[in-house]
Amino acid sequence: RKEVEQDPGPFNVPEGATVAFNCTYSNSASQSFFWYRQDCRKEPKLLMSVYSSGNEDGRFTAQLNRASQYISLLIRDSKLSDSATYLCVVTRTTGNQFYFGTGTSLTVIP
């Protein structure tokens, strides 16, 4: 089973829409969780860390459900500039490596 799984999409949504992505992870001992965004052929950029109690950063809300082993990202009031691939990242309690999902592609349409 893959360490991290994401629906690859693509998600095509109109400007102003709300869109949600889910990500599941296989290792119950996973420690830290992040959402990164990646523009075409560019580097991953940190969008937000995901905390146990859930957290919000402007239009972005992240949730963690340890019992079901999934994390989610909600984007409200989508902007054209939100078009990108969103990468779910998980770490384990041992080691330093990031485990990346394959990413979910989002296109926001005018």
Next chain:
Amino acid sequence: EPEVTQTPSHQVTQMGQEVILRCVPISNHLYFYWYRQILGQKVEFLVSFYNNEISEKSEIFDDQFSVERPDGSNFTLKIRSTKLEDSAMYFCASSEAGQGIQPQHFGDGTRLSIL
């Protein structure tokens, strides 16, 4: 905002040759990483480096690969006897702390093309 820098941005090399990819991590970071991303695939971990030694490596990071911190600022990835399947985007990253607790900050990558 401090950033991770990588050079070159694009490297084209004949199969069988050696390449060295260079990175300057963020200055107060202590943990350094290399990842690769084959076109159309996910980002994959290669190696992490702390206190002048490898702290973790993946199955991909075999004897063909090596890392070095030759001075106080640079962090390099050497790939010997390159193969066609080494063609990928290679990302360097750094973080303040290890154990995956802190976010890792990525450089803009080196696109390696093996001919």
